[in-house]
Amino acid sequence: MDEILLTENLTMTYRVGKVDVHALRGLNLSVNPGEFVSIMGPSGCGKSTLLHILGGLLQPTSGRVIIGGEDLTTLSDAERTDLRRRKIGFVFQRFNLFPTLSAEGNLKIAEHIHGKGKPSRDNRMRLEVLKLLQLENKMRHKPLELSGGEQQRVAIARAVINRPAIILADEPTGNLDSENSKIVLDMLSRLNRELGQTIVMITHNPEAAAVARRTIEMRDGTIVKDYLNASN
Amino acid sequence: MTLETSYFMDSLVFSNIRQRPTRTIISVSGVALGVILVILNTGLVRGMLNDRIRRERGIGAEIQFTRKGSSMLSPSSVMSLDLRYGDRLRQIDGVSQVSPVGRYVQTGKSGLGFEQVDGIIFESYASISGLKVVKGRVFQNDSEVIVDEFKARQSNLSIGGEIQVFGKQLKVVGIYAPESGARIKMDLSALQTFLAAENKCTFIMVKVSDPDKQEEVQKRINSELPGNVVVLTRDIATGFGRSIPGIDGFVNAVLTLSVIVSSLVILLAMYTTITERTREIGVLKSLGASKSYIIGVIEKEAIVISMIGVAIGLLIALVAGWAIEHGTTLQLEFHWTWILTAILIGIGAGAIGALYPAVRAANQDPVKALAYE
Numbered sequence: 001m002d003e004i005l006l007t008e009n010l011t012m013t014y015r016v017g018k019v020d021v022h023a024l025r026g027l028n029l030s031v032n033p034g035e036f037v038s039i040m041g042p043s044g045c046g047k048s049t050l051l052h053i054l055g056g057l058l059q060p061t062s063g064r065v066i067i068g069g070e071d072l073t074t075l076s077d078a079e080r081t082d083l084r085r086r087k088i089g090f091v092f093q094r095f096n097l098f099p100t101l102s103a104e105g106n107l108k109i110a111e112h113i114h115g116k117g118k119p120s121r122d123n124r125m126r127l128e129v130l131k132l133l134q135l136e137n138k139m140r141h142k143p144l145e146l147s148g149g150e151q152q153r154v155a156i157a158r159a160v161i162n163r164p165a166i167i168l169a170d171e172p173t174g175n176l177d178s179e180n181s182k183i184v185l186d187m188l189s190r191l192n193r194e195l196g197q198t199i200v201m202i203t204h205n206p207e208a209a210a211v212a213r214r215t216i217e218m219r220d221g222t223i224v225k226d227y228l229n230a231s232n
Numbered sequence: 233m234t235l236e237t238s239y240f241m242d243s244l245v246f247s248n249i250r251q252r253p254t255r256t257i258i259s260v261s262g263v264a265l266g267v268i269l270v271i272l273n274t275g276l277v278r279g280m281l282n283d284r285i286r287r288e289r290g291i292g293a294e295i296q297f298t299r300k301g302s303s304m305l306s307p308s309s310v311m312s313l314d315l316r317y318g319d320r321l322r323q324i325d326g327v328s329q330v331s332p333v334g335r336y337v338q339t340g341k342s343g344l345g346f347e348q349v350d351g352i353i354f355e356s357y358a359s360i361s362g363l364k365v366v367k368g369r370v371f372q373n374d375s376e377v378i379v380d381e382f383k384a385r386q387s388n389l390s391i392g393g394e395i396q397v398f399g400k401q402l403k404v405v406g407i408y409a410p411e412s413g414a415r416i417k418m419d420l421s422a423l424q425t426f427l428a429a430e431n432k433c434t435f436i437m438v439k440v441s442d443p444d445k446q447e448e449v450q451k452r453i454n455s456e457l458p459g460n461v462v463v464l465t466r467d468i469a470t471g472f473g474r475s476i477p478g479i480d481g482f483v484n485a486v487l488t489l490s491v492i493v494s495s496l497v498i499l500l501a502m503y504t505t506i507t508e509r510t511r512e513i514g515v516l517k518s519l520g521a522s523k524s525y526i527i528g529v530i531e532k533e534a535i536v537i538s539m540i541g542v543a544i545g546l547l548i549a550l551v552a553g554w555a556i557e558h559g560t561t562l563q564l565e566f567h568w569t570w571i572l573t574a575i576l577i578g579i580g581a582g583a584i585g586a587l588y589p590a591v592r593a594a595n596q597d598p599v600k601a602l603a604y605e
Contacts, residue, residue: 057518057598078522085520092602096515100247109244113521158519 262497
């Protein structure tokens with residue numbers, strides 16, 4: 001099967017004052033369509049940098065990143081933005097919903113950007129996603145009227161609504177209590193199972209990581225372990 | 233409601249305008265201020281000049297003769313023209329009648345604007361201009377004046393009422409029509425006495441015997457009495473921009489000022505907005521919004537704010553214009569070209585002011601923007 005995501009010899013070096021910080025040191029990773037991969041590791045191991053590079057928000061120092069057959073590292077800033085629009089859905093630790101828009105408005109703006117200004121013609125995907133995430137009755141609410149767990153589910157709905165090739169989730173349960181964490185993780189795994197959505201999720205919580213089918217452990221900018229979780 | 237309209241109502245642009253009322257009110261006021269500035273100032277300039285021109289033309293004489301440096305329209309009280317010029321003008325071929333006019337300018341009653349008083353020789357003036365006293369009688373001594381119907385109505389004057397000229401209370405003894413020249417008229421010799429200008433006047437009205445030959449008469453006056461200003465009354469309208477020095481510069485300064493005020497207010501408001509919304513801009517970028525999309529969102533917001541500002545500004549300007557006309561001696565005349573200019577300036581300045589914040593937002597580093605607290 002062709003990989004949906006592939007990195008080759010990815011390095012990222014930051015210059016902090018006069019010191020070079022090697023965030024990624026020749027990282028090789030491949031993810032197949034339909035996989036749910038969690039990336040674990042201590043703070044500073046380079047997992048956030050990796051996620052930003054995979055999403056085209058950062059340009060690596062060297063190496064290649066191929067997403068759905070397109071090499072991100074050869075693209076201009078505008079082309080990477082466009083690839084993000086077509087192929088990537090982000091979920092953040094802090095939800096990052098637009099506070100002035102209702103839940104529905106947050107979904108529509110994602111559709112609007114994805115459709116290059118045209119509203120979506122087809123409501124089926126939205127209805128399916130909302131049903132799956134149990135958000136049908138929350139659409140009129142503003143983010144601040146929703147619980148943290150509900151906000152994160154809206155954010156997940158926003159990421160998945162345009163059927164991206166990959167969802168990149170950055171500590172999606174980092175701001176949630178254990179009950180809401182469980183709900184959100186359950187939603188992600190249902191999206192993966194029922195819609196075949198490819199997900200790459202960063203976490204430093206082993207319980208969260210265990211929800212994914214495959215876990216990658218990182219340390220000092222490189223992969224140290226890569227294994228399947230037996231229970232999934 | 234269709235999907236499109238509900239999206240439109242719920243879009244980021246409108247929700248931001250609603251959710252940030254203080255910011256919206258301040259920016260709307262800024263734009264409104266610019267619009268008010270343009271409409272009132274141009275309305276005032278236009279109104280005052282056109283009012284004057286109408287009355288200058290109503291004077292009935294084809295030619296106005298005066299000294300260099302004094303103008304029929306300029307707000308100054310120069311009486312430097314010797315009355316004997318009248319006799320010399322009368323002898324020129326083609327001239328049928330002459331009538332000297334002395335003009336005095338004083339501050340308007342509310343302190344705003346100015347008011348003119350003409351000193352005339354009633355018989356010759358009335359014969360040239362067709363002026364008639366419609367109520368009361370003609371002035372008979374130095375402390376009597378007549379006023380036109382507009383002045384009587386506006387200042388609530390009736391026969392026997394008093395009006396202040398040179399700081400003195402003069403008595404209104406008559407109301408005349410039609411309008412011509414200054415709205416207050418008194419005897420020329422009385423004005424000469426007040427201004428200590430014996431045998432002087434400001435300009436001389438010249439009536440020609442054949443109006444078709446007024447240009448020939450003008451040339452003849454110019455050659456026989458060189459060094460003076462000989463103006464055809466019908467040319468006053470086209471020359472009015474020049475007859476009050478600096479009027480075009482003043483209008484341009486007002487326009488520039490209002491562009492600057494409106495665009496600066498929008499610039500500051502949108503700059504604050506994008507700083508406040510750094511993380512939202514990061515989110516837009518993470519969703520794949522292009523630079524032009526982000527610029528578009530911010531520009532649209534600025535333009536909607538500007539349009540609200542323009543509408544409120546128009547309303548206030550029109551109400552204020554009405555109040556000024558009724559409360560002062562100032563005359564306003566609104567013209568659609570200036571109203572259109574004000575609208576375009578308001579919206580254009582908003583768009584220009586938002587450009588820098590919009591481009592800055594579009595160029596933000598998405599990773600830094602997402603980490604912004």
